[in-house]
Amino acid sequence: MNLSAAPRAHMLRRILGTCLVLASIGSLIYVESRRPVVPEGASVAYSELDAFAQVPMRARISTSWFCPGVAAGDGVDSGRVVIANPTDVDITAAVTLLSDGNPEQQVVIVRARSRNSVDLLRGRTKGVVVPIVEVIGSQGIVEQQLEFAAGDTTSLCVTATSSSWFFADGFTLEGSRERLILANPFPESAVVNMSFSTADGQRRPTALQGFIMPARSVKSFDMSKEGATEEQLLAIEVRATTGKIIASRAQHYLGGGRLGYSTTLGIPLASNKWWFAGGQTAANTIEKLVLYNPAEQDITVDAVFLHQELNATADSAGSVPPIGAASILVPAGEVVSLNTELAASLPKGAHGIVLSTANGVGFVAEHAISKRTKTSAFTALTQGTPDGLTSRVWWIPTGVTPDSRDALSILNTTSEAASFSIVGIGPGGEFPLTGLTDVPLLPAGVMNVSFPADVTDGQLIVRSTEPIVVRRQLNRGHGLVGFSSVLALPQRGAR
Amino acid sequence: MRHSRIVDDGEIRALQSRGSARFSAYLRKQSRVTGKAEADNSASIGDVAVRQRGTVAFWLTLLILTLIGSRSLLIDGVTRVGQFVPFVGNGRQMASLYASGWWPSAFGKAVSAPTGISLSAFAAAMSFGRVGLLQTLVIVALPFIGYIGAWQFASVYATRRARIITALMYAAVPLPYACISIGRWGGLLVYAAFPWLAHIARLLVAHRPVVASSREDALDYFVERNQRVFTRRVATLTLILAVVTAFEVGMLIVLAELVIVWFLVTWLHGARLRDAVMWPLMFAVAGLGTLVLHAPWLEWFTTTGWWSRVSGAPIEGGRNIGLLRLASFDIATVPIARVAVLLFVPAIAALFIVRGSRAPWALRGSLLAVAALLVALLDDRAILPIHLGEPAIMLVPVAFGLSVAAGSLGASMAVDVRHARFGWRQPLSALASIAFLIGMLPGVLSSLDGRWNQTSTSTMDLLEQLPTESDAGSYRTVFLGDARTLPGAPINVGWGVAYSVITGAQVSTVDLWEPPRSRATDELAQAVRGIIRGNTARAGRLVAPLAVRFIVVPIIDDAASTRHRPLPVPRGLVTALGDQLDLRRRYSSPDLVIFENAAWVPVRSTLSTLGAEASKLAGAASTIVADLAGAAPVLSSSRPDFGATAPIEAGTLHLAVPYSPGWELQIGSTSISSRTAFGITTAFDVPTAGTATLTYKSSAVRLLAILAEMGLWSATVFLALARARKKEKITTSSGQMQIDSPVLSFEEMTK
The missing domain is CATH 2.60.20 (Gamma-B Crystallin; domain 1)
Incomplete structure (x- = not known):
């Protein structure tokens, strides 16, 4: 039977309309099956590595630098924050000094490609002062320098606060003094707990639990007075249960095999891998790795010692095999010390060190070199670089000591061959340093760089083709023997 | 006259009508015409018409249910939840605000105020200053206005049964009750106005009311357009559209859905293109008229970000409500809400059951419902290249489509079901009826609460702990977080974070319109981005000159985010705020977190x-390094x-x-x-x-523009309300009938 045209058209319309509706229903089911996307919110605002010393990787409206501060009562001659401007435009910064009194603020202009400094002590002879430097933009870099008869120090500053701070290597033997400086830069109180571990185990003094840090205040603790007297091993853990703070250590070595002075910020995070570039094995030199385990489980730390001599021979893979290795058990909550020479029978010379745990549990490590000369002694303390902060670009805002041997130690943290170049920043911009362009660096190799007397005293930048770690070795001044040790500043994100 | 009077005074008075004789005559005429037409139509298809008594009972039932469901709102008032915020001042103050030329929302700007403020001022004046009562009554009445609108639209079916089913389906959808529950003015307004706009547009397009026809005759028919009422209807359409868009511009988005779908269906059913194109054309004309009526306000929509002023702040990654919840209109606390998805059964069944001249309307309703739901779901998943309005608005065409389809099913009951040979249609229609009855339950159960499940306490009440402005000067409060939980009109920053700004600690109607962009809003946006991206620890100092004293992160607002169904706070936001060196945490609870800016200055x-x-400098250097x-x-x-x-x-x-x-x-x-x-x-x-x-000091040009706008509104109202003096000829399916001849003549009596 043939349908007439009208009913056929009606049928077609009906089918088409129904198909439209059914297609919409089918689309509904398909769309419903798609997985939703969760926006990232402010999750990038903070990462666990933020409170380590570093040059910010991205453009910022402003950068807040927190420096270790100075204990005026220790007899420090002078202290200052140095603001380096590597750009070709002037930058504005404000330095706020937190102390026992009202915060003081000073605005400074740092001219293009130059440095400016602000005095910290301002005539103070007691109490502690902690500087906070606000730099407009992200290009300014800040460090702190102290001049002290026991040895000048250069200290790194950080761009973020943290709720936890660790200090692995503390020393109060034979009158040595360790002072902990805490600063709360926020406009609200913080509640802080402090504990420390010695060779005898962990202690949590009641007086150090739940103490209040008022808004925009500083506090200092002489660890000898807090019960850590005559300790050769002293690891400290500071945790803010409410708020975040800055914690630093002013360490004065007066005996027990150590002499000297150092000021460093704490380590904000226990990491499962640390790199050290300034290892040394030499006569009359004791090199120690001090390891602190803040976790609740025992860990085994594996230490691998790396080196590159000028005539070192690479293996078939192109890398230089390690010169030694060691493993050490670090019980939960305890601090142990590893004498590298005894542990690994290392050959004389410079080496790099990488520490790690197989089970991924984090720990804290510091590197101490104590050297005795005919007339004196010194101790240089260096913190390690966590694995996430090895970088291809390192900044040295306050420059290096001219006419210094082994002023820089550079460690290649990869299994790839690399090369590095060092440039200076002068009034006319960047310029290469003689003989320090495209210097080869073997895989997992370390190299020390010396500088002549006429080297620039300006800012330096070390650029590498592979992620590296850079450590500085600086004169202690005052005719003192030895050196002080501090990392350069890695540029975050340049891996 | 006493000696020539034949009957008693009492008998004369009994014959007189009470109240306005003209209004009473209008109602009688409408009832007579409609009832006559419907009776004729019902008779022609062998159906028994629903008596007028049944219609009255239906509306009484709806009214009683509305009053029962709103009893606590009427007695205790409306909670300050969502967009249900107090009016800004009284009518005089609102009128002054409108004429001032300075719009104070957020940080303020020298722009024309939204037209909605002038309408609010007018409404406040009409309420003799009882603005709170006015607000409550409007909230309660809007759903009812929607029911009436659906009833009016269903006149296309020309049977009372179909009209009742259409209105009942529209009332059964729990959408308006959800809007009351979570405080969404926009959803309520669109719900109320949508059927009216569709009805007037249908009259303008001149679709013929559905009459008995052969089952194969599924074409669209049109009547001759009545030119005398054409202008009035266009003016009415424009007026309603202008009033609604004055408060909810997103109305235009859902109207576009209606226009596109119904144009498509009309063309599909054999209409000439010039008839089908009347759908978009009428709304284009009304839209143009609306633009003219909102002329001073148009400058808001000529700057960057204008689309978000139409559709609201986008939700990064989509709202992710999901198909089942959208289909059951489950956007708030509605009892057994998922059951409402059964309301789709009659709409889909209508596609298969309805035939004849009712079939195009069945398709219009079903396709509108499903297509609008698809669009809502696409926006829910953030798949579309642009973001659309919130679900409270985007689901209105779904509700209306369901009611149109259900109405077509009601209109076809006699022809396509009852009088047809027994087959699959009868069981399917029975199934559709059962599904309809069950699907109504969420809407009915919502009324038991007495306030449509609206919370009786608002999280915004927690802001009363903030200091009064007289203590230390006026200040501003910034809300940060998921746009759905923020009061006022949020502005999206990105990465799932939005902000809104109010003056003081209480939101008012001024804050319901997204503020126009200014250098101050740009500065705040920059500071917020700095917080979110970790680019500064001095956001407090950045916004200090803007008098930002408090930054609030709402977590539970008892509307979009409830304890049973909380929306997550954007990841890391509270921690990022805690890392700001100038912000101190003043209050922290599972409901909200309040930070105070230590660097603020008063307004x-x-x-x-x-x-x-420092004020003589510009940029971050002027604020960050300055105390x-x-x-x-x-x-x-x-x-x-x-x-x-x-x-x-x-x-x-x-x-x-x-x-x-x-x-x-x-x-x-x-x-x-x-x-x-x-x-x-x-x-x-x-x-x-x-x-x-x-x-x-405002400019004279702005005042002239306001006066011109008032003149245009007056003219539109006049055009919309004016009635032609000549009698209309009503055409029914059975022939012409004039209703203007006298019932009896004294000449006849005295002969």
Whole structure:
């Protein structure tokens, strides 16, 4: 039977309309099956590595630098924050000094490609002062320098606060003094707990639990007075249960095999891998790795010692095999010390060190070199670089000591061959340093760089083709023997 | 006359009508015409018409249910949840605000106020200042207006049964009750107006009412357009559209859905293109008229970000409500909400059951419902290239489509089901009826609560702990977080974070329109981005010149985010705020977190010496490295957009508003010139102490524009309400009938 045209058209319309509706229903089911996307919110605002010393990787409206501060009562001659401007435009910064009194603020202009400094002590002879430097933009870099008869120090500053701070290597033997400086830069109180571990185990003094840090205040603790007297091993853990703070250590070595002075910020995070570039094995030199385990489980730390001599021979893979290795058990909550020479029978010379745990549990490590000369002694303390902060670009805002041997130690943290170049920043911009362009660096190799007397005293930048770690070795001044040790500043994100 | 009177006075009075004779005559005419038409139509298809008594019973039932469901709202008032916020001042103050030329929302700007403020002022005046009561009554009445609109639209089916089913389906959808529960003005307004707009447009397009026809005759038919009422209907359409868009511009989005789908269906069913195109054409004309009526306000939509002023702040990654919840209109606390998805069964069944001239309407309803649901789901998943309105608005066409389809099913009951040979249609229609009855349950159960499940306490009440503005000067409060939980009209920053700004601690109707962009909003957005991306720890100082004193992160607002169904706070936001060096955590609870900016300055203040020096600079350097502490509040006013007079000291008077030369300051008789402060705000360098008078002077052009706008609105209202004096000829399916001939003539009686 043939349908007439009208009913056929009606049928077609009906089918088409129904198909439209059914297609919409089918689309509904398909769309419903798609997985939703969760926006990232402010999750990038903070990462666990933020409170380590570093040059910010991205453009910022402003950068807040927190420096270790100075204990005026220790007899420090002078202290200052140095603001380096590597750009070709002037930058504005404000330095706020937190102390026992009202915060003081000073605005400074740092001219293009130059440095400016602000005095910290301002005539103070007691109490502690902690500087906070606000730099407009992200290009300014800040460090702190102290001049002290026991040895000048250069200290790194950080761009973020943290709720936890660790200090692995503390020393109060034979009158040595360790002072902990805490600063709360926020406009609200913080509640802080402090504990420390010695060779005898962990202690949590009641007086150090739940103490209040008022808004925009500083506090200092002489660890000898807090019960850590005559300790050769002293690891400290500071945790803010409410708020975040800055914690630093002013360490004065007066005996027990150590002499000297150092000021460093704490380590904000226990990491499962640390790199050290300034290892040394030499006569009359004791090199120690001090390891602190803040976790609740025992860990085994594996230490691998790396080196590159000028005539070192690479293996078939192109890398230089390690010169030694060691493993050490670090019980939960305890601090142990590893004498590298005894542990690994290392050959004389410079080496790099990488520490790690197989089970991924984090720990804290510091590197101490104590050297005795005919007339004196010194101790240089260096913190390690966590694995996430090895970088291809390192900044040295306050420059290096001219006419210094082994002023820089550079460690290649990869299994790839690399090369590095060092440039200076002068009034006319960047310029290469003689003989320090495209210097080869073997895989997992370390190299020390010396500088002549006429080297620039300006800012330096070390650029590498592979992620590296850079450590500085600086004169202690005052005719003192030895050196002080501090990392350069890695540029975050340049891996 | 007494001697010639035949009957008693009482009998005469009994024959007289009470009230307005003209209005009573209108109602009788409408009832007679409609009832006659419906009776004729029902008879022609062998159906028994629903009596008028049944219609009255239906509406009484709906009214009683509405009153039962709203009893607590009427007695205790509406909770300040969602967009249900107090009016800003009384009618006079709103009118003054509208005419001032300074819009105070967020940080303020020299732009025309939204038309909605003038309409609110008019409504407030009509309520004799009882604005709270007015607000409550409007909220309760809007759903009912929607029911009536659906009833009116269903006149296309020309049977009471179909009209009842259409209105009942529209009332059964729990959408308006969800809007009341979570405080969504936009959803309520669109729900109320949508069927009216569709009805008037249907009349303008001149679709013929459905009559008995052969089952194969599924074409669209059109009647001759009545030119005398054409202008009135266009004016009415424009007026309704203008009133609704004055408060909810997103209405245009859902109307576009209606227009596209119904144009497509009309064309599909054999209509000439010139008839089908009347759908978009009528709304285009009405839209043009709406634009003219909102002319002064149009400048808001000519700047970057104008689309978000139409559709609201986008939700990054989509709302992810899901198909089942959208299909069951489960956007708020609705009892057994998922059951409402059964309301789709009659709509889909209509596609298969309905035939004849009702079939195009069945398809219109079903396709509109499903297509609108698809669009809502696409937006829910953020798949579309642009973001659309919130579900409370986007689901209105779904609800209307369901009711149109259900109405077509009701209209076809007699022909396509009852009088047809027994087959699959009868069981399917029975199934559809059962599904309809069960699907109504969520809407009915919502009424038991007495306030449509609206919370009786609001999270915004927690803001009452914030200091009053008289203590330390006026300040601003910034809300940060998921746009769905923020009061006012949020502005999206990105990465799933939005912000909104209010003056003081209480949201008002002024804050319901997304503020126009200004250098101040740009500065705040930059500071918020700095917080989110970790690019600064001094966001507090950045926004200090904007008088931002509190930053609030709402977590539970008892509307979009409830304890049973909380929306997650954007990841890391509270931690990022905690890392700001100028913000102290003032209050923290599972419902919200409040941070106080230690660097803030009052909206109107005399700056310290350091602050005055810093104010002459611009950019981050002027605020981050400067300490603005020590600013003293001056020239306090009940409203920061209003002027004030008070004694002030010599120094720099700072106004935390974007720079505008309209702000004028006089010390005695001396005029002080203004300047930009911090590159953003306004300052006056006052050389000597004295009595200061601060005013905002609007331009004469703006006042003329307002007057012209008022004239246009008046003209539109006149056109919409004017009635032609000539009688209309009503055409029914059975022939012509004139209703203007007298019932009896005295001439006849005296013969």
